[in-house]
Amino acid sequence: MEHASKLTAFSPDLFMRNFAEAEPGLTRKGAVEESNRCLYCYDAPCIKACPTGINIPSFIKRIATDNLRGAAHTIMESNPVGASCSRVCPTEELCEGACVLNDASEPIQIGLLQRYATDWAMNSGAELFKAGAPNGKKVAVIGGGPAGLSAARELAREGFSVVIYEAREQAGGLDTHGIVSFRLPQSVSLWEVEQVEKLGVDIRTGMKVGTDVTLDELKAEYDAIVLAAGMGYVPELGIPGEELDGVYDAIKLVESTKTGVSNIQLMGQRVAIIGAGNTAIDAATCSVRLGAANVKMVYRRTREEMTAYDFEYEFAKQEGVEFNWLTLPKRIVGDELGKVTGLECVTMKLTGEAGSDGRLKPVPVEGSEFIMPVEAVVLAIGQKRHTGLIEHLGLAHEWGVVKIDEATHQTSDPQIYAAGDIVFGFGKGEAMVVSAAQQGKIAAQAIVKELLPQQSGVVGSAV
Amino acid sequence: MADLSINLAGIKSPNPFWLASAPPTNTGYQVQRAFEAGWGGAVWKTLGDPIINTSSRFAAVNFNGQRVAGFNNIELITDRPLDVNLKEIYETKKRFPNHAVVASLMVEPKQEKWHEIVKRVEDVGVDGLELNFGCPHGMAERGMGAASGQQPDLVEAQTYWVKEVAKTPVIVKLTPNITDITVTARHAVKGGADAISLINTINSLAGVDIHTWNTVPHIGGKGAHGGYCGPAVKPIALNMVAECARHPEVTVPISGIGGISTWQDVVEFMLMGSTAIQVCTAAMHHGFRIVEEMIDGLNNYLDEKGLASVTELTGKSVSKYSNWGDLNLNYKVVARINEENCINCNKCHIACEDTSHQCIDMLTNADGKAILKVREEDCVGCNLCSIVCPAEGAIDMVEIDSGLPPMTWNERQQVVGGLSGAYSKAEVV
Numbered sequence: 002m003e004h005a006s007k008l009t010a011f012s013p014d015l016f017m018r019n020f021a022e023a024e025p026g027l028t029r030k031g032a033v034e035e036s037n038r039c040l041y042c043y044d045a046p047c048i049k050a051c052p053t054g055i056n057i058p059s060f061i062k063r064i065a066t067d068n069l070r071g072a073a074h075t076i077m078e079s080n081p082v083g084a085s086c087s088r089v090c091p092t093e094e095l096c097e098g099a100c101v102l103n104d105a106s107e108p109i110q111i112g113l114l115q116r117y118a119t120d121w122a123m124n125s126g127a128e129l130f131k132a133g134a135p136n137g138k139k140v141a142v143i144g145g146g147p148a149g150l151s152a153a154r155e156l157a158r159e160g161f162s163v164v165i166y167e168a169r170e171q172a173g174g175l176d177t178h179g180i181v182s183f184r185l186p187q188s189v190s191l192w193e194v195e196q197v198e199k200l201g202v203d204i205r206t207g208m209k210v211g212t213d214v215t216l217d218e219l220k221a222e223y224d225a226i227v228l229a230a231g232m233g234y235v236p237e238l239g240i241p242g243e244e245l246d247g248v249y250d251a252i253k254l255v256e257s258t259k260t261g262v263s264n265i266q267l268m269g270q271r272v273a274i275i276g277a278g279n280t281a282i283d284a285a286t287c288s289v290r291l292g293a294a295n296v297k298m299v300y301r302r303t304r305e306e307m308t309a310y311d312f313e314y315e316f317a318k319q320e321g322v323e324f325n326w327l328t329l330p331k332r333i334v335g336d337e338l339g340k341v342t343g344l345e346c347v348t349m350k351l352t353g354e355a356g357s358d359g360r361l362k363p364v365p366v367e368g369s370e371f372i373m374p375v376e377a378v379v380l381a382i383g384q385k386r387h388t389g390l391i392e393h394l395g396l397a398h399e400w401g402v403v404k405i406d407e408a409t410h411q412t413s414d415p416q417i418y419a420a421g422d423i424v425f426g427f428g429k430g431e432a433m434v435v436s437a438a439q440q441g442k443i444a445a446q447a448i449v450k451e452l453l454p455q456q457s458g459v460v461g462s463a464v
Numbered sequence: 465m466a467d468l469s470i471n472l473a474g475i476k477s478p479n480p481f482w483l484a485s486a487p488p489t490n491t492g493y494q495v496q497r498a499f500e501a502g503w504g505g506a507v508w509k510t511l512g513d514p515i516i517n518t519s520s521r522f523a524a525v526n527f528n529g530q531r532v533a534g535f536n537n538i539e540l541i542t543d544r545p546l547d548v549n550l551k552e553i554y555e556t557k558k559r560f561p562n563h564a565v566v567a568s569l570m571v572e573p574k575q576e577k578w579h580e581i582v583k584r585v586e587d588v589g590v591d592g593l594e595l596n597f598g599c600p601h602g603m604a605e606r607g608m609g610a611a612s613g614q615q616p617d618l619v620e621a622q623t624y625w626v627k628e629v630a631k632t633p634v635i636v637k638l639t640p641n642i643t644d645i646t647v648t649a650r651h652a653v654k655g656g657a658d659a660i661s662l663i664n665t666i667n668s669l670a671g672v673d674i675h676t677w678n679t680v681p682h683i684g685g686k687g688a689h690g691g692y693c694g695p696a697v698k699p700i701a702l703n704m705v706a707e708c709a710r711h712p713e714v715t716v717p718i719s720g721i722g723g724i725s726t727w728q729d730v731v732e733f734m735l736m737g738s739t740a741i742q743v744c745t746a747a748m749h750h751g752f753r754i755v756e757e758m759i760d761g762l763n764n765y766l767d768e769k770g771l772a773s774v775t776e777l778t779g780k781s782v783s784k785y786s787n788w789g790d791l792n793l794n795y796k797v798v799a800r801i802n803e804e805n806c807i808n809c810n811k812c813h814i815a816c817e818d819t820s821h822q823c824i825d826m827l828t829n830a831d832g833k834a835i836l837k838v839r840e841e842d843c844v845g846c847n848l849c850s851i852v853c854p855a856e857g858a859i860d861m862v863e864i865d866s867g868l869p870p871m872t873w874n875e876r877q878q879v880v881g882g883l884s885g886a887y888s889k890a891e892v893v
Contacts, residue, residue: 042810104807105854
């Protein structure tokens with residue numbers, strides 16, 4: 002990638018180049034060759050490894066036989082955000098990791114093939130799904146991210162009247178706002194939003210539940226409610242100096258780059274990223290592409306404990322991001338103008354003792370404090386829970402994680418179901434887009450069963 | 465390095481690789497380039513009265529992304545005057561005296577026509593003649609090519625007329641578009657042929673364009689049947705070669721043709737009775753240089769097998785090709801799956817379950833690992849699982865002792881017939 006020389010303005014052209022999708026898609030020939038390499042396994046392990054259970058051999062065979070509509074339909078049928086997932090799924094850990102060809106030769110590039118098929122759908126404008134005949138029932142979905150879109154899409158196909166209440170100006174959630182554009186262009190997520198809208202789902206943006214619409218109103222108007230509000234911004238770290246000019250929230254940093262030239266200036270700056278998850282990596286690579294002179298990840302544990310995926314870690318290294326393991330931030334240092342000048346850290350060591358999460362506990366090395374000279378600090382230590390909203394809805398929760406029935410995703414209020422990051426926590430699964438999509442489907446299926454017992458009875462008797 | 469030179473009914477060649485009479489052997493320029501690349505011989509594109517070809521004339525059949533699994537053409541014999549061809553044959557033979565230059569011929573089924581052309585081509589020094597009784601399109605409508613090749617009496621008569629005047633060996637090229645190719649092969653022999661070559665192309669329509677609904681290829685919206693060749697026809701050709709090779713009345717050497725693309729194909733055709741082979745599609749797909757890989761592979765194979773001459777291959781598998789009625793019904797193989805090489809794609813299971821004898825179970829072993837297991841008592845040894853298995857060494861077809869003495873269908877019928885007194889040996893299909 003290109004960097005503008007220090008202190009020059011970030012031209013829109015340069016910005017577009019730096020934030021354009023990094024990995025090229027497959028060519029037609031590449032897709033034909035790769036799809037023909039697929040063995041078309043029976044009872045294929047890749048299907049089982051996909052949280053949404055996409056019939057992968059089937060969609061790949063459809064690519065091989067020049068039936069891209071069929072391929073896209075197979076993907077989107079199982080996963081309403083299948084185009085985004087083709088780009089952001091940790092495929093090495095899911096479908097591709099399960100491919101039987103792993104040891105025999107090379108796993109099939111399932112993610113790229115999925116992208117090829119869904120790109121076709123995006124470019125062709127093909128209408129893949131239709132709304133069901135109206136069944137007279139109404140469902141409200143709180144949050145228009147992957148889980149909410151998924152639930153809404155499934156319900157609309159069953160004939161429900163669905164309204165999504167989205168607090169932001171655009172739906173799509175993290176896919177639209179929180180994943181770096183060079184991994185997931187916003188247009189992909191917005192296409193998925195559009196597909197849901199085309200089924201008649203009413204997406205009301207800029208609507209905050211509790212402020213713009215009350216719980217009572219929702220409960221009175223809708224037969225069921227799906228809570229899929231995700232998580233919030235990055236919480237405070239609780240160290241001195243977080244109020245300084247030059248301290249950023251990782252998610253807001255990524256978000257600022259999604260719709261055009263960012264208003265956050267990192268050109269020529271030294272940037273410290275605190276955290277080592279996938280969002281931290283996104284913030285780091287984002288900083289590099291915003292022209293930062295040097296980007297360091299600061300993490301109190303080691304490579305082994307970091308939660309970012311291997312491919313994310315590799316990508317960050319290739320982008321020139323440095324990793325400072327066993328380093329605990331103590332204080333953000335600023336000058337008299339209130340601008341960040343450094344990050345005081347202390348070196349850590351692992352005790353060999355495991356904490357409650359099973360990871361080795363790090364402890365500070367006495368007298369090892371040092372100041373890392375930086376002009377910007379980005380916090381990426383997780384996300385805030387929407388505890389206020391959850392309590393407004395009166396739902397049982399544990400530290401902001403909504404309690405649900407695992408099979409139905411029904412909450413403590415039988416009228417309300419919950420899916421996505423708002424139920425994610427305590428080491429249960431992974432906060433992946435694909436998991437959120439599946440949970441949205443499960444909640445929708447449970448609502449169908451609850452509100453249309455006759456219909457699900459028919460389905461049941463056919464089995 | 466083994467000796468690759470061969471001698472087909474008196475036609476000598478530095479190796480068994482000949483280019484078949486086809487587009488690659490249309491001109492002296494092409495044949496000379498081929499000899500420079502390593503081809504041992506060439507059958508010149510069929511001489512006769514120059515024809516007019518159609519524009520758009522080839523088509524191919526692709527398979528799972530691989531191009532040219534099969535090839536189809538509606539090109540006819542030479543489109544150049546006989547004089548020009550003869551001049552170039554003369555020049556080519558002069559430049560490459562040790563290579564085999566064979567002239568393919570096609571004229572109307574009249575004695576004087578054959579006499580005339582044979583004399584003219586032999587005058588320029590060809591090493592042999594190949595009579596084109598096989599071309600299935602265009603010429604057949606004019607009573608030549610396959611039209612005469614499908615009538616055993618015409619094959620015999622025309623071969624006889626050629627032999628009346630020919631001084632060089634005469635090869636008769638047979639059409640596969642016939643019920644039993646050994647019939648025409650026998651008539652060629654009766655007519656005096658010194659060798660036979662087979663197969664010519666098979667009647668074919670390469671495809672239909674599903675968007676325009678035109679034939680593939682089409683000539684301004686219309687198509688006609690062509691001749692099929694390339695890798696897809698190899699098994700058909702190999703069977704016909706083998707049937708001729710094992711027929712007691714087909715006593716002449718064979719030049720094998722049909723889908724030969726690799727050195728392994730060459731070995732197979734020679735083992736099944738060919739003295740030499742001819743290639744076309746592989747050269748059209750890759751250029752003349754493909755012969756280098758064939759020669760090298762064949763050389764290494766012969767060295768590895770300890771064979772001093774390629775001629776030692778000819779016919780070695782013919783005696784193994786038999787009639788169904790002579791196969792041992794008490795021979796038994798079963799599939800055995802090697803867990804360490806199995807990649808668990810389950811293709812064997814579903815193939816057996818849906819389309820064979822339901823004897824491969826998907827199980828979980830003591831360690832919780834998914835495994836596939838053959839119930840050998842139900843396995844009929846059909847080979848299907850090992851055919852669909854993509855993992856090397858994952859399925860072996862293992863011979864097991866059936867505990868019974870060898871017994872063929874014909875032997876069994878003899879025994880049964882002996883009891884009832886009504887045995888007649890019959891070919892069983």
